[in-house]
Amino acid sequence: MTKFPANLLNRLWHSTTPERYKLILETGAILPEPNIPNSSRWCTSQGEKHYPYVRTLGGVSLFDFTNFDPEEYGKNYSASWFTFVPIDYSGGNKIWIEINRALVHSSLIEGKCLVARWEQEKAYGHNIMPIIEVAHIGPIYISSFTKVIHHINGEWKEI
DSSP states (O other): OOOOOGGGTTSEEEEEOHHHHHHHHHHTEEOSSOSSOGGGSTTOTTOGGGSOHHHHTTEEEEEEOTTOOHHHHHHHOOOOGGGTSSSOTTOOOEEEEEEOHHHHGGGEEOHHHHHHHHHHTTOTTSOOOTTTEEEEESOEEGGGEEEEEEEETTEEEEO
């Protein structure tokens, strides 16, 4: 199994592509509904009934790796963190944006609460990454960014 990158541990992140990062800088925020085609988005090929759960809430997906143990996670959940950490499944480059939790906490639905809401709504047709996925409702302005790192050619570079 892929080793989990230590530099992502115990932090809150948004992951994106270099091209989408440029759009984030242009708009000044990570938007819940950026101006990109659905064909470029995660899990949209089966239509709106199967969009990722966080998107249905008007949110931005974040990933909280606080106290994350990859082995334990693998024992408890069938979700595959290693398909997008540190790069996407197809092997593309990845930008990781660290989000300052203190600045955005009032707009977050934490992982356990997000799973509970998903189960309560019986929204099983919508994808969710249990526990580590966090929903931020509304845009996340670049003033909430702590650090931006790029994983390219097997190395991490701070932007």
